Each structure stands twice: as structure tokens, then as C-alpha cells.
Amino acid sequence: MPTSSPIRQFVRGSLGTGVAVTVRAAGALVINKLFATYAPAGGLTLLAQFQNLMALLTTLPNDGVHVGLVKYLAPLQPGSPRYRAWLGAALTLNAAALVVGGAVLAGRGLLDWGWGYTVAFLAGIALLLGQGLLGAALLAAGRLRAYLGLSATLAVLGTSAVAAALLGHRSPPEALLAYLLAQGLTLAPALGLAARAGLLRGVRLAAPVSRLALRRLGQFLLMAVSTLVFGKAVDYVLRDYLLATFGPARTDLWQAVAKLSDNYTMVFGAVMSSVFYPRLAALAGQPAARNYLLGVLKLLAPGLAAGLGLIFVCRDWLLPLLFAPRLLAAREFLGAQLLGDWAKFISWLFIFQLTARARTGPYVAVQAASAAVFAGLLALLLPRFGLQGAVLAHAARYGLLLLACVGAQLRMRNEE
Template sequence: MTFGSLTTPPTQPPAPAPVWRSFVRGSLGAGVAVGARAAGALILNKLFAVYAPAGGLTLFAQFQSLMALLTTLPSEGVQVGLVKYLAPLQPGSARYRLWLGAAAALNAAVLLLGGAVLATQGLLGWGWGSLGVFMTGIALLTGQGLIGAALLAAGRLRAYIGLSVALAVLGTGVAATALLRQLPLHIVMLSYLLAQGLTVLLALGLAARAGLLRHLRASGPISFVALRHLSQFLLMAVSTLLFGKAVDYVLRDYLLATYGAARTDLWQVVAKLSDNYTMVFAAVMSSVFYPRLSALAGQPRASRHYLYGVLGLLAPVLAVGLWLIFACRDWLLPLLFAPQQLGARDFLAPQLIGDWAKFLSWVFLFQLKVKARTGTYIAVQGCAALVFAALLAVLLPRFGLEGAVLAHAACYGLQLVACVAFQARMKNGK
């Protein structure tokens, strides 16, 4: 005999949380590190705009671009792949050590190659002593990034955030002190790099405390399988380097030679402002969106649902946020930089429109990294660089310095359209 009032109803599985809620919760978790880096960048931009000689902001940006040329392959290639392959492994295990050793070997090879190119091309235009200091700082910074990737793969988010905060505080503090003491500009920039690089000592301490360095030996074997798999991510980073960072460096060099440092500073103001919020967006996507999308790699339907959910959240939120920046331009630019650079507001609208399209297209491109679709990723980056170069060739002679931001807006607008079309084709194909 069944007593309906005494029977236990079947347990219903809890409804899945909306995509936007989990994404926002994870984004807030990474907010401390992102906020520290953004604050440090804003402070440095202000100090260089006020205390550096005319054109100093652009020269500092060019120095940071040179840093990026040498750290992009490790940070956006080797380290990205390392997070993917270390995440499911037990720290200290034999396979864990093989992956970490392969990543360290690839990073060392990339640094040696970069140093050789720098020495032969003389990109810095400094003496051998300064070049040695520069490469030492790059090597330390790369080592810190490698250990940071291991912390992130192990889920040590609090330690990773602490490391990011230390990087921002130390780099900003040392560079600000050097600027206020009116040291030569190249000393200021090298001090900034070395201060960031010294955070490798903190990284080693955090990794040791987390048990990530157990059983590691400098003479351990190198796994060619691990090298081959990590090299796929390295190839994708090569495309970012050649078709992104290198293009930025060459463009800035051309603008400096054509319009002079003081005039180019106006373009650099909007580019630096863009760099600040781009850094925030990239950090959130790398620490929240990419790991979650990677976890869903074997579930195509859930992966698409998550991607579309994040896109549906980001498109209006980014549009409103970028519009607010434009609406506040008359007081925001003098506040963040210097009053004499208010003329940069004429370049702001195309930059913001292009950034909106860029951010949304990045959401699609993260899929290619998750699926390790190296050829497609390189093709997209290469085509975008060619289109950008063609647009610059047409727009710079006609519009002058403003042509650079118009080309930026048009290029990323076309890239977003191409990404949407490619995504629709993939969906219909399945």
C-alpha cells in the first residue's frame, strides 16, 4: 500500500546557472590582479605624459612593444599550451615534469633566438651593456611567466593574483621613482623591466609553497612529444607576433619618422588608453573564458552555448562601456594623460569602434586556440595583417595620422564579420 503523503518526490537536478552569472563571478575573482595592472599602467601613462620629454609616452610605448616582441612567443604560445596540458596532471609527477621541462626548453630557445636578432639588428640603438641588461630582464620576466602558468594550471588563483599584483606594483613603483628623479629615459625603461623581472623570486617561492617544484631537476630529459604539442601553440603565437606585435612596432616607427614624436603622442594617447582596457579584457578572457571553454572542448553543444552566452553578454556591455569613455573624453584624457594632449579626442571614436569589433572577434578566435586549429588561426591573423597594411597604405596619405585609427576600425570590423560568417558555417556544417 502506497501512502502518497509519505513518498519522497524524485530529486530533480539543479538547473544550470546562467552563463552570464558564472562568467561574471569568475571575472570578479580575477578583478584584483587585473585592477592592479590597469592602475599601474594608468599611473605610468600619466607620469610619462607629464614628466618625460616631448614624445616620451610614444618612446615608452615603443619600448613596451619591443618587450612584447620578445615575450609574446613564451607568454601567448608556450605558456598557453602549458596551462592546457598541466591542468589535469599531478604536480611532481613524471609527466608533469616532462611538460614543464619541455616548456622551459622552448622558452630558452625562443629567448636565444630573440637575443640574436636584437644583437644583429640593433633595434635598441644602445650599447652592449644596455642590451645585456635588457635581455636579462626579458629572461627573468619569461621565467616568471612560466611559473605563473604552472600556478594557474594548478588552480592556485590566489597565488597567481598575488604575483600579478606584485608585478604591477614593483614595475610601476620603480619606473615612477626613476622618472621623478629625472633619470635618463633609457634608464627609466630598463629599471621598469628589471623590476618586473625580479618578481620571478616571488614566483619561485609561491610555486615551492604550492608543491609545484617537487622532484624537478635541471638535467631532466626533454620529451619530444611534449615539444611537438607545445609547438602548435608556439606557431599560433608566431602569427600573433608577426601579424600583430611586429605590425604595431613598425607602424609606430613609421609614425614617429613621418609625424615626429610630439605629434605622434596624440595618436599614442588613444592607443595607450585602448591598451589599458584591452589588458583588462584580455586578462579576464584568458583566466575565465579560455579555461572554461577548454573544459567544454569535448562537448560541442555546451561549448557553443557558453560561447553564445558570453557573446550575448559582452556585445551590449562593451558597447555601453566604450560609449561612456567617448562621452567622458573631454575630461578623461587630460586626467589620465596631460592637458596638452586633449587633441587626441579627434582620434578616439574610430579607435573605440574598432576595439568593440576586436573584442568580439577575439571571443570567436579563442575557439581556434582551444581546438588547436593552428592553420586556421594563422590564416586569420595573416589575412587581418594584410588587410590592415592595405588600409594603412590607402588611408594614411589621405587622412594623415587619423588614417591609423580609421584603418584599425575598418580592419577589425571586417574581421568580426568574417568570424561571424565562419561560425555560422561551422554550425550549419554540424
């Protein structure tokens, strides 16, 4: 198959998926704007810390269990014994992740707003995990339109809840809880869509759990664990340190560029996961895989550079527009952030090869090494450059990772 054909497929698929994901990104931008405008100083950082805390409890199910569930459910007939076994195993693993996460939450005091708030928070997470599990079943059944509809509904409900709470003069913690619980309400339409598609036939909550299904799905948790430990947890600790060291108002400047990055990263990551990765996985082990990778790389490297460069050029009106006028000073951090993001996105193309080939060990090693380098860079640069050191460390981290990826790719080519 000519290289141009899969590249054209990549472009078409990216446009279709990108439109759907952009709806979610728009909702996230509105929430950022609301917190930057109506919450007290430090509100934007509080939002990011809350979302990071949500990610700490949902990463293992979403990036591990549900990814494996799509793989194993896809070839099965809904309602069959094996189909029900995979659903039961996924539900069990999700429940275990929630119990462990709740124990850590209570033991470490990560939420200091009282037990009632903590219980409501965990209830919201449980609803969100249920919606995610049903969403994975819809994806496995090829119900992409229903899945995208759920994603859009989740974004609309979360944004509406934050707007109602903040404009109604509720406190930021109350607005955050409303944001989570409103997203959790998408479990109801998810149940309806799954039932209409016949995906819940014969499902019983008290059914025996398949050990084989547990073991197979558990394997997908390994990569998700590395993402959690070396990604989300590092981000949480860094934000906590910056808050304690530089204060809420100053940290909000760094957080503004980080939140801007999160939004376009979400769009890029979703497109890569749904369009680029499946095709790369299908070609794994074939010479065409490298041609496909290089073709997408040639397309994205200049395209991403142009897009991120445009953001930099428009920074003086973009930051006040998306956040608040007081956060215009965040422009001093934007250049290094954008440079690091470009290197991060390009390095992801190479790292996807490890996932496509199920190279769990090397994948975890790359994540661990990257996090260790980042920690060392932060320790070196924060004392010398202050808050600017955080974005400089980000740029240096992914610049070094990209160089390592290119070097590894060249070695692989020479060995063949």
C-alpha cells in the same frame, strides 16, 4: 544545463578576475601618466615601443609555451618524472626563444642605447620569462591566489621603479630599464611560492630534455607565432613609421588613444582568457557551446558599447587626467579607435572558437588575412588622412573582421 547557468558563472568569474586585472591596469595607467608628464615629447611613444619590444621577446613563451605547460601539468603530480619533464622542456624552449630574440635584437639594432643596455635588457627578459614559467606552474596546480598575487606584485614593482626613476630625473631609457628589471625581481617570490607549493621537488637544471614534451609544447607555439608576426611585429613597424613620418610630439597623440585602448583591452583579454575561454573549450563540439557563445555575445555587445561610449563622452577630462593636458588634442582620434575596439572585442568571441577547437590552421589564416587587410588600409588611408588614417584603418580592419566572423557563423549554422 540551462544557458542562464553558465552565463551567471561567466558574470561571477568576470567580476572576480576583473578586480585582480584592474590592479594591473591601474599600474599601467600610472606609468602612462608619468611618461606623459615627466618625459620629453615622444616619451609616451617611447614607452609603447619599449613595451612592444618586450612583447616581441615574451609572446612566444607566454602565449605558447606557458599555455601548453598549464594544460600538461594540470593532471600530473608535482615532483613526478613526467612533471619534471614538462618543466624541463618549457625551460629549454624559453631559453631558445631568448637566444633567438637576443640574436635578432643585436643583428637588427632594435636597441640603439649601447651593448651594456642590451645585455641588461636581455637579463630582465630572462628574469621575466622565469617568473612566467613558475606562474604557469602555479596556475596548473590551482594556486590562483598566489598567481594573482604575483601579477599584482609585478605591477607594483614596475610602477614604483618608473616613478622613482622619472621623479629622480633619470633619463627615459634608464626609467624603462628600471621598469623591466623591477618586474623581473618577481622571480624571487615566484620561486618561493613554487617551492612552498612543492612544485620544484626533484627539479634539476641539467636533467635530460624530453623530446615528446618539446614536440607537444612546440605545437602551442604555432598560434603564438601568428600573434607575434601578425600582431606585435605589425604594431612595432607601424609605430616606427609614424614616428619617422609625423614626429614624436604628433605621434604621441595617436599613442595616447592607443595606450588607453591597451589598458582596457588588457582587462577584457584577461577576463576572456580566464573565464570565457575555459568554459567554451570544455563545451567544444557540443550544441551548448553555441548557446554559451551567443549568451555571452548578447551580454557583452551592449555592455561594451555602453562602456566605450562612456569613455567617449568623458574624453575631454579623461585624456588630460590619464596622460597630460597637452594630449587633449588626441580626442580627434578617439571615436574611430573606440569603434574599432568594439568590433575587435566582439570578433574575439568568435575567434575563440578556433582556439577551443584547436583549429590552428584557420586561426593562423585569420590572423594573416587581418594583418594583410590592415596593411592595405594603412597604405590607402595614411597618405590621404595623415595620422587620422591609422585609427580609421584600425576601425575598418576590425569592422571587416567582425563581418567575416558573423558571416562564417551564419554559414556554419546553415550547414548544420
